[in-house]
Amino acid sequence: MSYPFSAQLGYHISLIVATITRFYHIDKPNQVIFDETHFGKFASYYLERTYFFDLHPPFAKLIIALTGYLFNYDGSFKFDSIGDSYDIPDHAPPFVAYRSLNATCGVITVGVVYKIMQRLGFKPLTCSTSALLVALDNGHIIQSRIITLDSILVMCISLTFYSYIRFHKCQSRAAFTREWYTWLYLTGVSLSLVISTKYVGLMTYMAIGTSVLRNLWRISDIERKLSKRVVTRHFFKRLNGLIFGPLIIYLFWFWVHFTILTKSGPDDEFMSVRFQETLLNSAVGHPQLNYHDIVVINHKQTNTFLHSCDVQYPLVYEDGRVSTEGQQVTCHAFNDTNNEWEVIPTKVFSPVDKIQPVLLNDTVQLRHVKTNTLLLTHDVASPLDATTEEVTTVSFDAGMNDFYQETLFQLKPILSNDVGLKIREKRTPFRLFHIDTEVVLWTQNDTLLPEWGFEQQEVSGVRKARSFEDNWIIDQILTEHEQEDHDNGDDKLLKEVAFFDKWSELQKSMLIHNNLIPKYHPYASEPYTWPASVSGISFWSDASTRRQIYYIGNIIGYWFQIISIMLYCGIIVMDQLTRKRGVFILKSKVRDKLYGPLLFLFISWSWHYFPFYLMSRQKFLYHYLPAHLILSLFAPGLWEILLSDFKNVDKSREEERDVQSEDGPKVNDTKLCCIFGILIAMLFGFFFFFSPLIYGNRGLSPMQIQNREWLDIKLDFEEYFFAF
Template sequence: MSTSPQGVRQRQKEAPNGKKRTGGTTAMPTTDSSSSDGSLMNGNVGEKIEQVKQKGKEVVQRDWDYKLALAVITVLAFVTRFWGISHPNQVVFDEVHFGKFASYYLQRTYFFDVHPPFGKLLFALAGWLVGYDGSFLFENIGDSYVTNKVPYVAYRSMPALMGALTVSVVFWIMWESGYSLPACIVAAAIVLFDNAHIGQTRLILLDATLVLFMALSVLSYIRFYKLRHEPFTRKWWKWLLLTGINMSSVISTKYVGAFTFFSIGVPVAIDLWDLLDINRKQGPLSLPDFGKHLAARVIGLIVVPFMMYLFWFQVHFAILSRSGPGDDFMTPEFQETLSDNLMTQQAVGIDYFDNIAMRHKETKVYLHSHVDHYPLRYDDGRISSQGQQVTGYPHNDTNNLWQIIPSEALEGLGHHVKNGDTVRFRHLVTDTWLLSHDVASPSMPTNQEFSTVPVDDANGPRYNDTLFELRIENGKAGQEFKTLASHFKLVHVPTKVAMWTHHTLAPLPEWGFKQAEINGNKNLQQSSNVWFVEEVPGIAVDSPRLIKEERKTKSMPFLKKYFELQRAMFFHNNALTSSHPYASFPIQWPFLLRGVSFWTENDTRQQIYFLGNPVGWWFASCILAVFAGILLADQVSVRRGVDALDSRTRARLYNSTGFFLLLWAAHYAPFFIMGRQLFLHHYLPAHLASALVAGAVVEFITNIEPPELATFTEAQLQEAKKGSTRTQTQQAEGVLRSRPIRERIGGQSLVVTWAAAGVIVAALVGGFLFFAPLTYGRPGLSVEQVTARKWLNYDLHFAK
C-alpha cells in the first residue's frame, strides 16, 4: 500500500501587487466538463494550464469558508483549553515531576529523568519569563500553589497554548490534504471537544508538546510532498527542513517521538523508491539526480533533526551545572563536572585493613551477612551449601561492615587499595570470609551463591574462593580506590562472576528475613553489577586522610556525557515495570475502558479524572474498523473484476487516508511490545491520527460522485498529453490531479456530508459537556451525577 499523502491541493494566489506567487494555494479547475466552450478540452497544454489557473482563482476566492471555520475552531480551542485554568490551585498528578524539573532548571540543579529535555526546558522558559526563582519543588499532589507563591498559571499556559494550536493544525492538515470543509471540521472537532486532550494540555505535563509537534510534522511533510514536482526550490527546502525540525522536537520531548519518524520515514522511502524507477511517468532521473534527492532527505530528515536533538542536551548540561538529586544516576567522572558535589567533597581514599560498608548503586542495599545459614533444601528441592547467608540489607547496621584484606601479605599499614587489585573481605561481626563458589543461588539456578566461611577454611582449602578482583568503572590502571567516588564491580577470580543483585529479584523467604538476594552474575557487562563504598567508619578525626584539598570542577566531553546519560535514561525507562493502580493496557485505549484519577478534594467533592470524550473515541475507533472494511471490500471486488471506484478516488483512499492510518498504527501498535508502565495518555498521538482518518472516511462515505465527474480528470489529462512535451505533461498532471474534492462533489452529496458532520459535531459537544466536570475539576458532583458518568464502570471518586 502506498502511503504518500496523495490528494493534497496546490493553489496559486495572486499577490497584492498582481504578481503570481508559487507558494500557498494553487489554482484549481472547475469540474464542469459540459462547459459550453469546451475550453479545457481544446488547445495546447500551456493554454489549458492557464485556463485552469484562471478558473482556480474562483476557488481561491471561495477559501473564505475554510478560513472562517479555522478562525472559529481556533477560538473555541483556546476557550476550552484556557477556561478555568487556575483551578485547582494545587499540584495535580504528574505536575509533581515536571513542575519539579522546571524548578531544578531555574536553580541550575542537576536532576535525572527518563525523558529528553526539550519539553521540560519549555516549562523552565515559562517560569523564567515571569521571573520565578524555582524555590518550590512540587513535592506532593495537593500542595498549594498560592501558599507557596508559584506562578502556576504561567506554567499551565504553555501546554494550553500548544493544545489549542494542535486543534488548528489538525484542521490545517485536512485542508492541505484537499478534503471538504465538513471533513476538516469533523477531524478538528474530534480533537477540539475531546476531554482527554483538554485535560492533558491544561496541566504541567509533556504531552501537549509531543502531540503538537507530531501534528506539525505531518503538516509540514504534506506541504513538502505537494512540492514534489518543484524539487530543490526554496519552498521545497523550507518544508523539508521544517519537517525535520518538527520531528526532532517530538523525539526531543519523549522517545516515543521515534514513532513519528517511522510514520514519515515510510512514505519518504516509498517516494525515493518511485524516483529510482526508470519508467516513472514524469521521466527517469539520472543516478546523480537521484543521489541529490537522497542526500537532501538525509540532511533534512536525519542530520538536521539529530543535531537539534543533541543541541537540547547541550543546553540541558549547560544549565544544570550544580550538584543535585540526579547525581546518583551518573558515574563519579560525570559528578565531578558538577559544582558543590558531595561525592567530590567527601571522598576518602581506602587503605587495606579499613572497615568499609559497600552499597549497591541501583537498589541501595548494603552488602550484609549474619549468623544464619541457607536452608538445606530450597522450595524447588535444590540443595544449598548451607553456608552463612550473604544478603542485601536496606538499613545501616554493624553487620554491613567488611574489612578489606590484601591477597598477599603487606608490611605495615597505609597501603592504598587500587583499581585492579585482588582483594579479600572479612565480615567483621561474625569473623567469616566472603566467597562465591559453583553452587546455585537460592532463586536463580544460573547464578552462583555468595556465602561466607570461617577463617580456617578461608586460609586453607577455600582460599582461592575468597579472592575477588576490584574493577573500578572507567578507572585507570593503578587508580586509587575511594569512598563514593569509585563505582566498582567485584569479580570472583576463579569463576569470573560479578557480585550482583537487582530490584526485580523477589526477596528471600522467611529463612532469609525477606532481605535481598546477593548472587554471582556471569554477565559482567551489566550495569547492575556496580557497587560503591559509602563510608569508612573509625578513621581518626585528625587523620590526614580527612583533609580535603580545594577541588576545581572538572570538564568532560559533551558526547561522553551524552552517551552516559542516554544509557541511564534507557535503562531506567525500561525498568518502569512496577504496577500502578491507574495503569492500563493498549488494547483498552481505543475503547476508553478506564481513565486516571488526577486530583480530588473531599470537602467540595471535586475531582479531575483523565478520560477522553467517549463519543469521539468510540466513533473514531469504529471508523478505523470501517476503513479497514472498505479496503478489504475494494480488494475483493477488484480481484473479482468489479471496479467500484475510479482511479482518483482509489488513489486518494489508499494514499491520503492510508497515510493517516499508518500514522495511527505507528503511534499505537509499538506499545503492545513495551514492558514498562503504560497509561491512557500514551494513546493521544494515535487518537489524533484516528481523528484524521475519521474525517477522511466520513467524506468518502457521504461523497456520491456523478460518474461523468469521476472520469473527467482522467479523460482531460489524456487529451492534454497528446503532442505535449514531458515538462508540459508534468505541469498538466500537477494542476489537473490536484483538484480538490469539494470542487467535484455534487450539491446533493455536499448536503449529505454537511448533515453527517453536523450530527457528529453535535454528539461530540454533548459528550464533552457531560464529562466536562471531570475534566475541569468543577463543579463538584453529587453521588447520582457521578454514578451517571460511570459508563464503563470508570473508577470515579465520590460514587458513594
C-alpha cells in the same frame, strides 16, 4: 456564504473552542496533578542547574524551564507529591504559566489540524470537524492543562504533518524552488522537535519516512523522465533536510542540557563515576576509599547494610538440605558495629604508599572486623534458594591460606568505562564479583530469613548480574586520615568528558532504565483498549470535596474514528477485489483521496499505534494521543468522500496517483452537514457531561459518578453514604 469566509469562520470557531476549553480555570486545582510531579520538578532542577535523570530528551523540559526562568522563579519548589499545594508563602512556582504554555500548544495544535485538512483539499465543515475532534477531546484538553510533555509533543507532530504536506504540494508543482526548500527544512525541524521531546517521535519519523520513500520510488521511475543526477539530488536533499539537519538540532538540545546542569544532583547515581566527576560538588567532594579502611557497605536497592555476627547457619534447613554451619552473612537496615568491614589488598598487590586508593575493578578481601573473619562464598546452596550460593565467612588464618581463592572479590564497575577510577563514599556503585565461582553478591527483601536468621535479608551469590539489583556502595568510611582531594569547592578537580561520550552514556542509561520500568501499574492499559477509550487514568482527587480529574478520551469521537477505520479498510479491500475482476467502481478523484492523503494518514496512524504492542513497559491511554490526532484528520476526510458522488462512469483502468487534486469529487452538502452536525453536537454533549472530571471544579454525588462510569471507567468516591 462564500468559501473563503466560511473557511475562516470555521477556523476561528475551532480556535475559540480550543482556547476556552484549555484556559478555563487553568489555575484550578492549585495542587500538583499527576505527572507535574516529574516535569515541574525537572524545570526546578534546570533552574537550580542541578543534574537529574529522565527517560525523555530535553527539548520540551527546557521550554518549560525557560518559562520559569522568564518569571524569575528560583526552582525551590520540587513538586514532590500529587496533591501538594501551590499556595506556599515564599517561592511559589509559576504553575499557571507552566500550564498556560501547554494550553497554548494545545490551541496551536487545533489550528494546525484545521490548516492540514484545508491543505488536503477538504471542505471547511470537514476541516472544522477534524479540529473539533481534537478541541473537544477530554484527553487532549487535560494534557494541555497540566505540566507535561504530551501537549508539546502533539503540537510538534501536527506541525510536522503540516510542513510535510506543504512540501509534498510543492513537489507536485516544482522541485528545488525556495518554497520547496523552506517546507523541506521546516519538516526536518519539526521532526527534530518531535524526537527531542519524546522517543516515541521515532514513530513520526517512520510515518514521514514511509511517505518519503514511496515518493522517491515514484520519482525514480523512468517514465518520469528524470535524469539520474536529478533523482540523486532529490535523495540527498531529503537526506540533508530530514536526517542530518534534524540530527544536529537534536544533539543541540543535549548540549544545552549538559551546559545547564553543572551541579551534582539526586540522580547522579544513574551515570558513571567518570560522568559524575564533571559535576560540581559531586564525587570529587567525597572521601576516597583506601586499602585497610574500615567501611560500611550498603545495598542500594534495598538500602540495607552488609552484616555479619557470631551466629551460624543451622545444620539442617526447613527443606531438609544440609548447610556448612558457617557464620551468617545477611543484610539489615540498622547500622551497628557488626556492619564494619576492612578492605584488604590481595597477596599479589602490596600498596607502596601508606595510603593507597582502591580502584574500580580491583580485587580485594573483606575482613569482618567484629569477628576477625573473611567474607567467602563457595559452591554451596544458599538457605532460601538452592540455585544460588551461600555467603559466609571463615577465620582470618584459614581465609589467608586454605580458603584464599574463595575470599577474593572483584569490585566491578557498573559501566565498563569506569574501570580504574577511585571509589568514593556514597557515590561509586560497584558489584561484588566473586572470582572463584563467578557470581555476584545480591540481596532482596521479598522473602526474609526465618527466625534463626532474625528475619533479616539473605545475601547470596547469583550467576547473572541483575541490572541494578546487585549494586553496592561504600556508605561510610570510618577510618580517619587525610583525603588529599577531598575539597567540595575546588572546580579545578572537575574532569572533562567529551560531549559525545556524555551523550552516548546518557542514551545507554535511558535505554536501560526504560526497559526496567515495571509492567504493572493500577492505571496501565493495553493498546487494544485505546481506540475505544475503554478505561482511563486517575490524575488527581480530593476526598474532602469529592472532586477529581480523570483522564479519558471523548468516547463519541473515539468510536466515530473506529467506525471510520473499519469502513476505510472495507472500502480498500472491496476496491482491490473488484478491480481484479475488471469492475471499476470509484471515480479517479475519489481514488486519489483514498490512496493519497487518506492512505498516508492511515499508515501514519498505524505507525503511531501498532508499535506499542511490541513494548513490554507500562503503557497508558495518553500514549494514544498522537494516533488519535491523526485519526481526527483521517475520519472526517473519509466521511466527506463517502458522502460524495464516488461512483465511476468511466470504466477504463487509471493509474493510482499520490498527488492530491485540488478539485475533489462533488459532495452531498446536506448529508455532510447533518452527519457532522450530529457528531459535533454529541462531542459537545459528552464534553459537558464529563467536564467535572476534566477540570476537577466541582464534586459529584455517588449517583452522578456512577452515571459517568462508562465501559471500564472506574472513578473515585462512587460509594454511597447513608445518614442515620
